[in-house]
Amino acid sequence: xxxxxxxxxxxxxxxTELSREMGRxxxxxxxxxxxxxxVIVGDAKGIEIAEMGRYRxxxxxxxxxxxxxxxxxxxxxxxxxxxxxxxxRFDLMVAIQALDNGxxxxxxxxxxxxGAFEGEPWVVEGxxxxxxxxxxxxxxxxxxxxxxxAAEARTRAVDHGTRRAVLIGVSADSVRQAHDSMEELAALAxxxxxxxxxxxMQRRQRVDARTLVGPGKLKEIFIRCLQLDADMLxxxxxxxxxxxxxxxxxxxLEVIDRTQMILxxxxxxxxxxxxxxxxxxxxxxxxxxxxxxxxxxxxxxxGGIGLKGPGETKMEVLRRRVRDRITALEKEIKSLAKGRDxxxxxxxxxxxxxxxxxxxxxAGKSTLFNKLxxxxxxxxxxxxxxxxxxxxxxxxxxxxxxxxxxxxxxxQDLPEDLVAAFRATxxxxxxxxxxxxxxxxxNPDRENQMAAVNEILxxxxxDAVPQxxxxxxxxxxxxxxxxxxxxxxGGIMISALQHETLPGLIEVITRTLWEGSVGARLPAAxxxx
Ligand code: GDP
Ligand code: MG
Numbered sequence: 385x386x387x388x389x390x391x392x393x394x395x396x397x398x399x400t401e402l403s404r405e406m407g408r409x410x411x412x413x414x415x416x417x418x419x420x421x422x423v424i425v426g427d428a429k430g431i432e433i434a435e436m437g438r439y440r441x442x443x444x445x446x447x448x449x450x451x452x453x454x455x456x457x458x459x460x461x462x463x464x465x466x467x468x469x470x471x472x473r474f475d476l477m478v479a480i481q482a483l484d485n486g487x488x489x490x491x492x493x494x495x496x497x498x499g500a501f502e503g504e505p506w507v508v509e510g511x512x513x514x515x516x517x518x519x520x521x522x523x524x525x526x527x528x529x530x531x532x533x534a535a536e537a538r539t540r541a542v543d544h545g546t547r548r549a550v551l552i553g554v555s556a557d558s559v560r561q562a563h564d565s566m567e568e569l570a571a572l573a574x575x576x577x578x579x580x581x582x583x584x585m586q587r588r589q590r591v592d593a594r595t596l597v598g599p600g601k602l603k604e605i606f607i608r609c610l611q612l613d614a615d616m617l618x619x620x621x622x623x624x625x626x627x628x629x630x631x632x633x634x635x636x637l638e639v640i641d642r643t644q645m646i647l648x649x650x651x652x653x654x655x656x657x658x659x660x661x662x663x664x665x666x667x668x669x670x671x672x673x674x675x676x677x678x679x680x681x682x683x684x685x686x687g688g689i690g691l692k693g694p695g696e697t698k699m700e701v702l703r704r705r706v707r708d709r710i711t712a713l714e715k716e717i718k719s720l721a722k723g724r725d726x727x728x729x730x731x732x733x734x735x736x737x738x739x740x741x742x743x744x745x746x747a748g749k750s751t752l753f754n755k756l757x758x759x760x761x762x763x764x765x766x767x768x769x770x771x772x773x774x775x776x777x778x779x780x781x782x783x784x785x786x787x788x789x790x791x792x793x794x795x796q797d798l799p800e801d802l803v804a805a806f807r808a809t810x811x812x813x814x815x816x817x818x819x820x821x822x823x824x825x826x827n828p829d830r831e832n833q834m835a836a837v838n839e840i841l842x843x844x845x846x847d848a849v850p851q852x853x854x855x856x857x858x859x860x861x862x863x864x865x866x867x868x869x870x871x872x873x874g875g876i877m878i879s880a881l882q883h884e885t886l887p888g889l890i891e892v893i894t895r896t897l898w899e900g901s902v903g904a905r906l907p908a909a910x911x912x913x
Contacts, residue, residue: 387418390478390493390525391452393518400482400489403454411453416475416526421449428456433468446496446530450476457481460492461508469494470505470607475526480514488514498532505610547578547638550609553585553620554596562587568795569620569642571746575793576649581612594630596623606635618645622799625674643670643799650805653774653792655812658720662808665713669801672706675699736777737897738787740813742841743822744833745793748856751880752822753790756890780894789816794837810844818896819851825869825877826860834873852892856880 385392391399395412403410409426411433424431431453451474453465461479469477473496481489490511497507510517551573553566566583573580584597584605592598596619597605605617616638617631623641632639640648647670650663741749757776774790792809813819821837823830834853841847853875858866859882866877876892878885 385414385418385420387416388521388523390450390476390517390520390522391480393514396452396480396488396491396514396518399452399454400480401486403456403482404484404486407456409454409456411451413449413451416448416523424453426453430462430464433472446475446526447473448475450474450478452476452478452480454482455479458489458511460511461494466494466504466506466508467603467607470496470610471603475529476522478517480517481511490514491517493517493520495529496533498529498536505607547616548581548612548614549573549578549616549618550581550605550612550614551583551618551620552597552605553583554588554591555621556587556589559587565620565796568745569618569645571793572642572645572649572795573618575745575750576645576652578616578618578645581614582608584608594627595634596621596627596631602631602634606637609635609637616640618642628674643802646795646799646802647805649792650802650809653809654805656808658717658811659805659808661713661717661720662805665710665717666802666805668706668710668713672703672710675702675706736785736787737817738789738815739818739820739893739897740789740791740816741820741822742791742813743793743820743837744824744827745795747793747822747824747827747833748880749793749822750790752820752854752856752878753788755880755883755886757788780890784894784898786817786893786897794833794840807840807844810840810846813841813844813846813849816846816849818893819846819849820893821851821853822856823853823875824857825855825866826857850896852876852896854878854889858885 385395391412391414399410399412406425407428409428409431411424411426411431412420413422413424413433414420422434424433426432433451449472451465451468458481459479461477465477465479468474475495477494478491480491483489491514492508492510493512494506494508497505551566551569553562553569555562555565557565562585566585570580570583584601586597586601588598595602608614609617614637617635617640619639619641621641622643623631623639628639628641631637647663647667650659651667654660654663741753743749753774753776757778776788777785778788779785789812791813792806798806819841821834823834827833838847841849841851853873855866855869855873855875855877857879858877859879869875870877876889878889880886
């Protein structure tokens with residue numbers, strides 16, 4: 385066919401004629417050079433487009449194929465037609481009505497819509513006359529549509545510094561458990577600097593082996609991601625390598641699971657040499673069974689040097705290299721002169737007292753950290769230098785300075801492989817002068833959480849560091865409950881969202897550091913200057 389038109393009048397006419405004769409829908413898949421790639425014979429109600437391997441071939445790219453098909457009645461493009469358009473990223477989805485006499489009636493045309501938007505990811509035009517359709521300049525149309533998509537992608541790259549995700553929970557747990565777990569996942573995403581756009585929960589006893597949620601649900605999720613302009617899916621459970629691959633290939637979205645996200649967070653937070661090695665070890669061990677061969681990567685590692693032994697596959701080479709690295713790192717950990725790093729860092733911090741915020745994920749640690757270190761909140765607080773995103777020097781009343789540190793949160797069911805890495809990130813708490821143990825007072829599980837935190841601290845012998853218990857989110861419970869908890873546990877009652885509750889905390893910290901038992905152990909330099 386002439387590549388300049390969507391469909392020629394002659395072809396449209398033969399299609400409707402044949403279609404009417406058979407009493408079935410008839411469809412053509414056409415490429416941009418006007419070749420017919422496939423002919424699809426449907427039934428009276430629809431055509432089925434064969435599985436094409438993946439839903440879309442890229443953010444801005446199109447599949448380079450369009451679908452022209454017939455409808456036996458005057459019905460416009462239906463939901464299935466439009467879903468196929470979006471999932472398979474066709475150039476166009478066209479439906480031509482086959483009249484009773486076999487001639488073409490009206491036509492509807494749909495194409496993908498560029499841009500971030502709420503609503504449908506497609507635009508439907510028509511019904512229009514077939515003449516309008518057959519006289520449309522296809523080349524010009526597809527060119528300008530692609531340009532729009534490309535321009536939009538450039539804007540988006542500038543706009544979004546952050547990754548945008550949809551969270552997916554699949555479990556047979558109670559609604560309550562599943563909800564809590566998703567809350568925690570959202571808090572983790574926040575720590576990882578990922579924006580959460582939506583959450584999808586699915587309850588099922590047995591997960592789908594390939595896609596976890598099942599192909600139907602995955603389609604729905606994918607459309608949702610298109611609408612929200614999300615770039616990634618985060619699953620609230622562990623995925624196998626083949627599951628990650630299957631879902632990523634079908635959707636062209638980045639796919640990660642809970643473990644991988646936790647690893648990302650640890651990687652951002654590990655400062656000491658040992659912490660960094662532990663995190664890398666955990667990452668390598670996690671990736672080993674999930675290694676995928678990517679062509680570019682492969683040619684990079686094998687390029688030029690040739691493969692080692694005969695019969696050694698590329699995959700084996702890759703695995704061996706990862707294992708070698710693991711062995712090397714494990715050796716290095718053993719030989720690390722313990723404490724050297726820590727001492728050096730303490731010197732860098734010029735002997736200032738270090739106040740570290742610990743507690744469960746979602747307790748409000750980062751919110752409190754930001755409030756306490758935000759120069760706008762307390763007039764006397766000036767932000768001095770950002771040592772790293774989670775450590776800041778803060779000026780307290782009377783020209784005193786402290787270093788505040790936010791830490792990785794504790795979490796439920798920390799995957800076994802991550803325990804060592806997690807502990808390594810906590811090692812740094814040894815150099816803390818004071819711990820602020822933040823507890824979410826509104827969490828029904830708060831007592832177990834407190835106990836779990838204390839247990840690990842004492843395991844790591846960090847419990848020698850003085851601790852202030854801070855009950856946060858007091859705005860969420862009744863004043864009576866706040867009183868009750870205060871009487872039982874002592875502790876400081878705050879709401880990180882209510883400024884007026886914070887000066888009290890500052891006062892207790894100041895007193896503890898400079899007048900209490902802690903003060904006696906502070907280096908003289910910190911108060912003298
Ligand atoms: P982290 O995981 O301990 O660092 O917790 P975040 O600081 O990220 O806070 C987790 C969630 O709790 C966020 O949605 C905060 O907005 C919210 N939050 C923190 N402090 C308070 C508080 O005092 N009151 C209320 N209602 N919400 C809070
Ligand atoms: Mg946090």
